[in-house]
Amino acid sequence: MKNTIFTGMATAIVTPMTADGIDYEALGRFIEFQIENGINAIVVMGTTGENATIEPEDQKEVIRFTVEKVAKRVPVIAGTGTNNTEHVLTNTRNACEVGADAILVVTPYYNKATQNGLYQHFWTVADASTVPVILYNVPGRTGCNLQPKTVARLAEHERIVAIKEATGNMAQMVELMHLCGDKLDVYSGEDALTVAMMAMGGAGTISVLSNVAPKEAVAMTDACKAGDFKTAAKMQCDLLPLTNALFSEVNPIPAKAAVSAMGFGEEHLRMPLTPMEDATRAVLYAEMRKLGINV
Numbered sequence: 001m002k003n004t005i006f007t008g009m010a011t012a013i014v015t016p017m018t019a020d021g022i023d024y025e026a027l028g029r030f031i032e033f034q035i036e037n038g039i040n041a042i043v044v045m046g047t048t049g050e051n052a053t054i055e056p057e058d059q060k061e062v063i064r065f066t067v068e069k070v071a072k073r074v075p076v077i078a079g080t081g082t083n084n085t086e087h088v089l090t091n092t093r094n095a096c097e098v099g100a101d102a103i104l105v106v107t108p109y110y111n112k113a114t115q116n117g118l119y120q121h122f123w124t125v126a127d128a129s130t131v132p133v134i135l136y137n138v139p140g141r142t143g144c145n146l147q148p149k150t151v152a153r154l155a156e157h158e159r160i161v162a163i164k165e166a167t168g169n170m171a172q173m174v175e176l177m178h179l180c181g182d183k184l185d186v187y188s189g190e191d192a193l194t195v196a197m198m199a200m201g202g203a204g205t206i207s208v209l210s211n212v213a214p215k216e217a218v219a220m221t222d223a224c225k226a227g228d229f230k231t232a233a234k235m236q237c238d239l240l241p242l243t244n245a246l247f248s249e250v251n252p253i254p255a256k257a258a259v260s261a262m263g264f265g266e267e268h269l270r271m272p273l274t275p276m277e278d279a280t281r282a283v284l285y286a287e288m289r290k291l292g293i294n295v
Helices: 024-036 056-070 085-097 115-128 148-154 170-180 191-199 214-225 229-246 253-261 278-290
Strands: 008-012 041-044 076-079 102-106 133-137 160-165 185-188 204-207
Touching: 008 214, 024 041, 024 056, 041 056, 056 076, 056 085, 085 102, 085 115, 102 115, 115 133, 115 148, 133 148, 148 170, 160 170, 170 185, 170 191, 185 191, 191 204, 191 214, 191 229, 204 214, 214 229, 229 253, 229 278, 253 278
Parallel strands: 008 041, 008 204, 041 076, 076 102, 102 133, 133 160, 160 185, 185 204
Antiparallel strands: none
């Protein structure tokens, strides 16, 4: 097995913004909130961070700021994926330059690719990276499924060390663990499947939920790491209503609404994302209050 980037719970953080740009003051406070509540890693410029609508130079500065703010207390993983391999290479070089500890690279979306195309895409990116690479498979967003056999081939690259698996398909996850579990770490990309994945040998979760409830999310993965899956399963079930509320509209709309309500910046989203609808917002806030979060 290659070196593990983190075990447990990583937050794919939102990016606080205003109409004028990135809100670095709110971002800094939010990073401190995450670390104070025990999070095991920070993922910046992922889907939840709205990387698709942030220009490359701004992405680079957000990653730089996050690396400096975190100051090696936990690993910083930078999202660098797009559907253009050359753009991914640029983003990857930028992330490496400003000190990211690892990169997270999503499968190309819209134009998709064959399995051979995916293999060449990720291998090329890994060759260009100077830090470990986490593959990211989320076919519900990309329309492109990175098959376990392809992941097994990619696991032969020395810098491809993990995968964030967000298919929601447990049979595929079992096959992935069977083919690759001794070659790379598998992280759940589905908050509702954290305990199930870790019970199968997964290393943890890259989470949306932990934006809002980091302490509770970390306690769940800590229980898994201790082998107490009964307690962890109870925590998973208790957190399910909030998890569902955070995905009641397309991510990161609810997460941004929640984090803003907690006092970390404005609820500003870049189009085509729009503010949360009143009905789903009411459910989200109600579930947050049940956990003692003042909104």
